[in-house]
Amino acid sequence: MGLKIVMLGAPGAGKGTQAIRMAQEMGIPHISTGDIFRKNLREGTDLGKEVQKYLDSGALVPDQLTCDIVADRLVEEDCANGYILDGFPRSVPQAEMLTRFLKERGEAIDAAINIDVPDEEIVGRLSARRSDPETGAVYNLIFNPPPAEIAEKLIQREDDKPETVQTRLKTYHETTAPIIGFYEKLGVLKNIPGSNASPDEIYKRIMIILG
Ligand code: AMP
Secondary structure (H helix, E strand, O other), X not given: OOOEEEEEOOOOOOHHHHHHHHHHHHOOOEEEHHHHHHHHHHHOOHHHHHHHHHHHHOOOOOHHHHHHHHXXXXXXXXXXXXXXXXXXXXXXXXXXXXXXHHHOOOOOOOEEEEEEOOHHHHHHHHHOEEEOOOOOOEEEOOOEOOOHHHHHHOEOOHXXXXXXXXXXXXXXXXXXXXXXXXXXXXXXXXXEEOOOOOHHHHHHHHHHHHO
């Protein structure tokens, strides 16, 4: 049975980068609620239309709607051997709903990996974050520079612009950070210092802590 892992940390802490690599190497799916919402926005689905105002302003999508989407995803066949949740849960009610959902199936989260990066560093990281609209690959102009030949086609996420970053950080501290304590109480919290270290170095730290 594979691991069920939750990635925690502020926006821009490096959760996505690590989650993608971990999922690849462990052969389990990477489930990012932000990616699911952005895909629906791009494709103009009903869900996309419903969540647009939240994503544009950097606010959280309502808990019940988010949890329903995750629940639908977790019952898919490829999740049977574990998965990496990235960007979910993002509030204590979401963490409670996830715990209940798993408990009903006799399951539980095995590890909650919290990548800890101070706010001052987060603001700099988000403004330097760029992504490849074709592959979805994420780079950072300072910490994880893209290959020169693709640099031109990279785009900045709308919600990585400075006005929205402040809102997202505030939401993170008020609503999301309390779930660190939630997973600590469950005995599965793993803290990873994420400051001033390359993605490779952070990945090594995660592998060591997962044993
Ligand atoms: P992310 O790519 O994880 O930074 O998510 C981008 C945006 O999607 C967030 O700013 C929220 O508006 C929304 N979102 C992603 N995950 C969640 C979640 N678990 N709960 C509520 N909103 C979410």
